[in-house]
Amino acid sequence: MSQSPPLLVAKALTAERGGRALFENVNVTLAPGELVALRGPNGTGKTTLLRLLAGFGEPERGEIARCAPILFWGHAAAIKDELTPIENLKLLCASEVVSATQLTAALERCGLGTRRSVLARKLSAGQRRRIGLAWLTLASAKLWLLDEPTAALDAAGLALLADVLNAHQAAGGAAIVATHQDIAGLQFQPRLLELGL
Amino acid sequence: MRVNGPLAGIAWALIRDVKLAWRNRGDVALVPTFFFVVLMLFPLAVGAERETLARIGPGVVWVAALLSSLLAAHRLFAADFADGTLEQMRLLDAPLASLAFGKIIAHWFTTGLPIVLLSPIAALQYGIAPALIPLLVITLFLGTPILSALTATGAGLTLGLRAGSALLGLLTLPLAAPVLIFGAGALAEARAGLPVDAYVSLLAAGALVALLALPFAISAALKLALD
Amino acid sequence: MLFSKYASPQNFYTLAGKLEPWFWAAAVALSALGLYIGLVLAPTDATQGEVYRVIFIHVPAAWMSMWLYLVMAFYAVLLLVFNTKISGMMIRAIAPTGAWMTLIALVTGALWGRPTWGTYWAWDARMTTELILLFLYLGVIALANAIDDPKRGDKAAAILSLVGSINVPIIYFSVKWWNTLHQGASVSLTSSPKMAKLMLNGMLIMGIALWMYAIAVALNRARSIVLERERDRAWLAERLD
Numbered sequence: 015m016s017q018s019p020p021l022l023v024a025k026a027l028t029a030e031r032g033g034r035a036l037f038e039n040v041n042v043t044l045a046p047g048e049l050v051a052l053r054g055p056n057g058t059g060k061t062t063l064l065r066l067l068a069g070f071g072e073p074e075r076g077e078i079a080r081c082a083p084i085l086f087w088g089h090a091a092a093i094k095d096e097l098t099p100i101e102n103l104k105l106l107c108a109s110e111v112v113s114a115t116q117l118t119a120a121l122e123r124c125g126l127g128t129r130r131s132v133l134a135r136k137l138s139a140g141q142r143r144r145i146g147l148a149w150l151t152l153a154s155a156k157l158w159l160l161d162e163p164t165a166a167l168d169a170a171g172l173a174l175l176a177d178v179l180n181a182h183q184a185a186g187g188a189a190i191v192a193t194h195q196d197i198a199g200l201q202f203q204p205r206l207l208e209l210g211l
Numbered sequence: 212m213r214v215n216g217p218l219a220g221i222a223w224a225l226i227r228d229v230k231l232a233w234r235n236r237g238d239v240a241l242v243p244t245f246f247f248v249v250l251m252l253f254p255l256a257v258g259a260e261r262e263t264l265a266r267i268g269p270g271v272v273w274v275a276a277l278l279s280s281l282l283a284a285h286r287l288f289a290a291d292f293a294d295g296t297l298e299q300m301r302l303l304d305a306p307l308a309s310l311a312f313g314k315i316i317a318h319w320f321t322t323g324l325p326i327v328l329l330s331p332i333a334a335l336q337y338g339i340a341p342a343l344i345p346l347l348v349i350t351l352f353l354g355t356p357i358l359s360a361l362t363a364t365g366a367g368l369t370l371g372l373r374a375g376s377a378l379l380g381l382l383t384l385p386l387a388a389p390v391l392i393f394g395a396g397a398l399a400e401a402r403a404g405l406p407v408d409a410y411v412s413l414l415a416a417g418a419l420v421a422l423l424a425l426p427f428a429i430s431a432a433l434k435l436a437l438d
Numbered sequence: 439m440l441f442s443k444y445a446s447p448q449n450f451y452t453l454a455g456k457l458e459p460w461f462w463a464a465a466v467a468l469s470a471l472g473l474y475i476g477l478v479l480a481p482t483d484a485t486q487g488e489v490y491r492v493i494f495i496h497v498p499a500a501w502m503s504m505w506l507y508l509v510m511a512f513y514a515v516l517l518l519v520f521n522t523k524i525s526g527m528m529i530r531a532i533a534p535t536g537a538w539m540t541l542i543a544l545v546t547g548a549l550w551g552r553p554t555w556g557t558y559w560a561w562d563a564r565m566t567t568e569l570i571l572l573f574l575y576l577g578v579i580a581l582a583n584a585i586d587d588p589k590r591g592d593k594a595a596a597i598l599s600l601v602g603s604i605n606v607p608i609i610y611f612s613v614k615w616w617n618t619l620h621q622g623a624s625v626s627l628t629s630s631p632k633m634a635k636l637m638l639n640g641m642l643i644m645g646i647a648l649w650m651y652a653i654a655v656a657l658n659r660a661r662s663i664v665l666e667r668e669r670d671r672a673w674l675a676e677r678l679d
Contacts, residue, residue, distance in 0.1 A: 031587075034670065068302065071438035086302055090295025096234035105296070108214040108223060109304055364601060368594050372584045381580060382598060385573040386605050389612035396616060417608075428601050431518070435593050 019081065020045045021157045021188050022067065027076035029062050036062055037209050044157065044188040049179060051204040052192040058210030060192040061089060064159045067190065082156035083109070089161050093142045095135040099126050102134055106149040120148040124174060139166035147171070150178045158182065158189035164197065176200050220305025224313025232286070232321045242283050243325045249275040250333050261338050268337030269347060269398035273391050276326050276351060277384070280358040283322040284366040284379055287314055292370050292436060301437055308430040315356070315363045315422065323355030346401050353414040354394040360421040361386050367432035390417065447664045448673045450524050454657040461654035468647035475640035489553045493637070496546035498645040499539045500564070502652060503571055504606070506536035510578070511603030514596035524660070526592025529599060530582050531659035535652050537575035543568055563614040570609050574602045588667060
């Protein structure tokens, strides 16, 4: 696995907020099949790091080389209230070639089969997150940057997330997951990247 | 639908926003309502003398159209910014400027176009000569896209700011002065029996320049907001 | 590149500190000369009397209001294309002076208008453009201040000044067009060619004086911004010890 070229290389990243360094000299290299758990107390810059890696803004210092298409799933779930799960999923899959059957199947797999034509406004926070999980099952991007994907998910939802990450890893994808929670059911223990040490 | 390239980006953003507007059609319908409320205020303020109303009518219609465009500004980016969908748009395989263009057109469909279509009613209210109504419709048709583009620029620059809405007015309204001058000026010239070709051409040129150039400014502003 | 050397806050702070006194000195000396020409040498106008002397402030201030917007737009391009830190600070440093120049031009114009046209405000093409320009300046200042992150504020202000600078000629053209349509007042000064030359010289000298003043005050403001933004940097601590 270590011979294959990395999907992402970030060197000596430094980010600032309000003139003060949030983190300094952070290095991240992600090879295919690698899973990284991004940890750190609140306010140490986990979200900032993921956003920089995704290309939102420039780091104060340091370089980022992205060698694969990126999927970024942020704090906000990227779900439109006034659309149904199936419509939301279709928008999220704007970079994919997917059929209507695939969209329906993905929602069913994520436990939204019966609710696929209800407006997202009427879904619970966990159900809204599950639309995102369905998106992950269809996504072709090799590099995933997930910010607190476990938020609002129940035990079954967490198991689903673990399944999705396992499949992604098996297909040669890589992911950085910022989370305070251990994700049970992962095939391989993720490498730890800790901020704020 | 796979979004790759600017044209797909324009179509995707346009269809998406029109669909969202349709789902929120109650909110969207408020815009033409607001337009007519503004129109109602002027006779109450300056008096209902027919000659006065016919003279100020075109200008009032333009001011009302401008205010209506601003009123609908929050629909352009604010919700997408708050719910995280703007982040996803930035990562699409299409230039952000193309998505901004699609959004401007969608904004125009839901604010400018209804006003263009309803403007003959406004003309009747203000006693604007029936012969001038086609010109009013044409100038509004050419000028309201510029207003949408300027509104989108202001909305992009003030995205996520506390003083957003007051600032939006300060940024956008002065820039819209030429549109107002040429739009209302055309009607004033026509009333005096003078040719209006120059006004119509200038509005058309303005629409072209605004729609081609401002999406890039909006794209820069959105990237800044997402930093 | 030439400006990259001075584009670091540290070098800028030093250089601006050295240059600033010279610009202040030039501003004071040229103002004294310009005002001497305007208030003493220039003869009383045959029709307007003494009141026309306000042009020695009014016209240069109006020139500066336009120039400074262009200079601000120039720094906006530098910031957006080359991402030089100082450019953003210069935008913030220039905008208030630009707004003041615009306001001075408007107020002196109104004071001059009262005795000559019989009204403070005439919706004259130039006055209207000037008023719109004031709002454009205020927009840039307000936008830069509304954004918490200084660098984001700089860039947003830069985008706005760029859009505005493209619009300023269009606004002037359209307002002039509108003005001929509505037959507003237009300003003309009756005087002999010889006297006109003296007055033009006075106005030019005052114009250069205001340039010097604007540069001095912008450098001063930019230095303050450097102090504020770089307060935690080592170089500044060493300097201030």
